[in-house]
Amino acid sequence: MNKFKLGYDGQRRLIIVLFSALPVFLLLLFSYYPLLKMVQYSFTNWNGISPTSENVGWDNYIRIFTTPEYFSVFKVSLYYFFATFVQLGIALYFATVLTFKVKFANLWKGILFFPYLLNGVAIGFIFLYFYKGGGTLDTVLSFLGLEDQIRLWLGDRSINNISMAFTSIWRYMGFNFIIFLGAIQSIDSEIYEAAEIDGANRWQQFRYIIMPSIKQIIFLNIILGISGSLSVFEIPYIMTGGSNGTKTFVIQTIDTAFKFSKVGLASAMALVLLVIVIVVTLLQQYLTREKGAK
Amino acid sequence: MKSQAGYEKQAGIKGENGLTNAMIIKNIFGFIVKYGSLLLGAAVAIIPVLVVIIGSFKSKQEFLTTGVLALPKNFTFDNYVTAFVDGQMLTGFKNTILIFIASIIGKLLLGTMIAYVLDRFHFKMKKVILALFLIATLIPGITTQVATFQIINGMGLFNTIWSVIVLNLGTDVIAVYIFLQYLKNIPVSLDEAAILEGASYFTIYRKIILPLLKAPMITILIISGVGIYNDFYNPFLYMPSPDLKVISTALFAFKGPYGTDWPVILAGVIIVILPILIVFLTLQKHIYNGVSGSVK
Numbered sequence: 001m002n003k004f005k006l007g008y009d010g011q012r013r014l015i016i017v018l019f020s021a022l023p024v025f026l027l028l029l030f031s032y033y034p035l036l037k038m039v040q041y042s043f044t045n046w047n048g049i050s051p052t053s054e055n056v057g058w059d060n061y062i063r064i065f066t067t068p069e070y071f072s073v074f075k076v077s078l079y080y081f082f083a084t085f086v087q088l089g090i091a092l093y094f095a096t097v098l099t100f101k102v103k104f105a106n107l108w109k110g111i112l113f114f115p116y117l118l119n120g121v122a123i124g125f126i127f128l129y130f131y132k133g134g135g136t137l138d139t140v141l142s143f144l145g146l147e148d149q150i151r152l153w154l155g156d157r158s159i160n161n162i163s164m165a166f167t168s169i170w171r172y173m174g175f176n177f178i179i180f181l182g183a184i185q186s187i188d189s190e191i192y193e194a195a196e197i198d199g200a201n202r203w204q205q206f207r208y209i210i211m212p213s214i215k216q217i218i219f220l221n222i223i224l225g226i227s228g229s230l231s232v233f234e235i236p237y238i239m240t241g242g243s244n245g246t247k248t249f250v251i252q253t254i255d256t257a258f259k260f261s262k263v264g265l266a267s268a269m270a271l272v273l274l275v276i277v278i279v280v281t282l283l284q285q286y287l288t289r290e291k292g293a294k
Numbered sequence: 295m296k297s298q299a300g301y302e303k304q305a306g307i308k309g310e311n312g313l314t315n316a317m318i319i320k321n322i323f324g325f326i327v328k329y330g331s332l333l334l335g336a337a338v339a340i341i342p343v344l345v346v347i348i349g350s351f352k353s354k355q356e357f358l359t360t361g362v363l364a365l366p367k368n369f370t371f372d373n374y375v376t377a378f379v380d381g382q383m384l385t386g387f388k389n390t391i392l393i394f395i396a397s398i399i400g401k402l403l404l405g406t407m408i409a410y411v412l413d414r415f416h417f418k419m420k421k422v423i424l425a426l427f428l429i430a431t432l433i434p435g436i437t438t439q440v441a442t443f444q445i446i447n448g449m450g451l452f453n454t455i456w457s458v459i460v461l462n463l464g465t466d467v468i469a470v471y472i473f474l475q476y477l478k479n480i481p482v483s484l485d486e487a488a489i490l491e492g493a494s495y496f497t498i499y500r501k502i503i504l505p506l507l508k509a510p511m512i513t514i515l516i517i518s519g520v521g522i523y524n525d526f527y528n529p530f531l532y533m534p535s536p537d538l539k540v541i542s543t544a545l546f547a548f549k550g551p552y553g554t555d556w557p558v559i560l561a562g563v564i565i566v567i568l569p570i571l572i573v574f575l576t577l578q579k580h581i582y583n584g585v586s587g588s589v590k
Contacts, residue, residue, distance in 0.1 A: 030464030034441035182586035
């Protein structure tokens with residue numbers, strides 16, 4: 001044994017401090033300190049630059065909930081919220097189909113999943129091209145003889161959020177699909193085989209074997225989808241910059257902070273969103289625990 | 295196993311030879327629904343990207359005069375050259391790779407270090423630290439940007455490549471969790487045996503723990519790697535300087551100058567997604583595992 005070596009007790013202390021100092025410091029600095037700062041800013045009218053700011057009490061919060069311009073953007077979240085369910089439905093359908101014997105299973109799996117890996121900016125451009133006048137969608141519709149359905153997909157306020165929500169489904173469906181597929185495949189395949197021998201059809205197998213086994217995973221994905229739909233940012237920001245009524249709450253917050261230099265107000269907005277997301281997440285953990293107990 | 299396969303076969307034969315017409319019709323119908331929906335799903339996934347590939351090889355003239363689905367008559371790589379050279383893609387790739395390497399090495403080191411300490415030792419602050427990591431998963435990063443910006447600015451990191459690297463290191467809680475889960479399954483008796491032979495805790499970490507954490511390291515390498523490669527918001531906000539462009543922000547900048555020059559934009563899109571597609575095709579299995587692993 002090396003005589004310069006520390007005893008195990010000293011060593012133990014040294015390694016605990018040495019190995020945890022930096023990760024914990026970074027965690028505090030970038031997860032908790034911003035939170036603290038935001039609470040502090042949210043009660044001021046600070047513009048992000050000037051060395052001074054005034055204390056404005058609860059004014060920022062009151063403004064968010066009393067100015068329609070600020071809270072009406074939550075309506076946009078509803079489109080993404082409904083899209084979440086469509087997305088989960090499609091994901092569940094394909095996961096189920098691919099669980100049973102299918103030719104080229106790996107090929108289908110790869111094709112359905114790959115959009116999830118693509119760069120958000122690239123997806124933005126792909127769908128700007130998809131929706132543009134005379135673009136992919138218009139061409140496909142003409143090909144199918146549906147010219148009269150052609151619209152300004154990103155300009156028309158009655159449809160642009162749906163176009164955007166579809167892009168979101170296209171991008172994220174593969175994620176849910178892989179999660180569901182993994183969950184379904186972990187069910188013992190003997191159960192299906194036994195059910196099949198008993199004469200259960202595919203629908204019955206889905207309804208009585210698959211659904212109950214993956215209920216929790218489905219629930220988890222719904223909650224992830226809800227908090228996701230509240231914090232949508234990239235797709236509308238890249239595609240329309242939030243114009244024509246496609247602004248989401250996060251775009252609004254970021255614009256308020258960095259475009260209009262109202263850091264105080266933006267902090268209050270971010271905190272409102274944060275509280276909603278945390279409530280939803282805790283609700284999920286509470287509910288899944290209840291279900292797990294049964 | 296053999297007998298089960300036999301059962302399946304028997305059931306299959308029964309279905310195909312079908313004693314009743316209704317069964318045959320039902321089977322055909324099922325076949326059409328199954329493969330029809332898969333084809334539709336695959337078409338919806340592929341067509342938007344396929345038309346981008348087609349468009350990227352057309353000259354501006356041909357692009358304006360032909361439909362989006364019409365294949366290019368004269369393949370041209372000019373758009374790729376323009377996108378790559380004028381679009382500062384090279385700068386983008388260089389910075390993205392630098393951020394990627396520094397962030398990944400940092401993440402793997404810091405993640406394994408803290409996980410080792412939290413799993414193998416008992417100390418006063420342990421519960422607090424675990425709780426801090428757990429609660430941090432609840433805070434969506436995008437909501438705290440308003441204040442994070444002030445911190446990065448205050449540290450003098452604004453408009454440096456370090457801003458994004460430091461943020462990548464500081465906010466990866468998932469990696470810590472994945473390492474903790476794996477460590478639980480590595481028997482402590484391995485550590486104890488090493489201690490009997492006089493190994494220090496540091497040696498144990500380096501010679502026993504690190505090599506055994508190879509599988510989760512690959513998972514994190516791929517999942518975080520894809521995330522870092524595709525990251526748009528952090529570089530956009532913290533590194534606005536033109537020579538600090540990463541591939542996402544380089545591509546985003548196409549929105550202005552190339553406003554209507556679609557072939558060049560489309561070539562830029564393909565340049566950006568090609569590396570990810572190659573990674574996906576070579577590492578499919580790891581990627582699937584990583585994605586499902588990140589939720590559990």
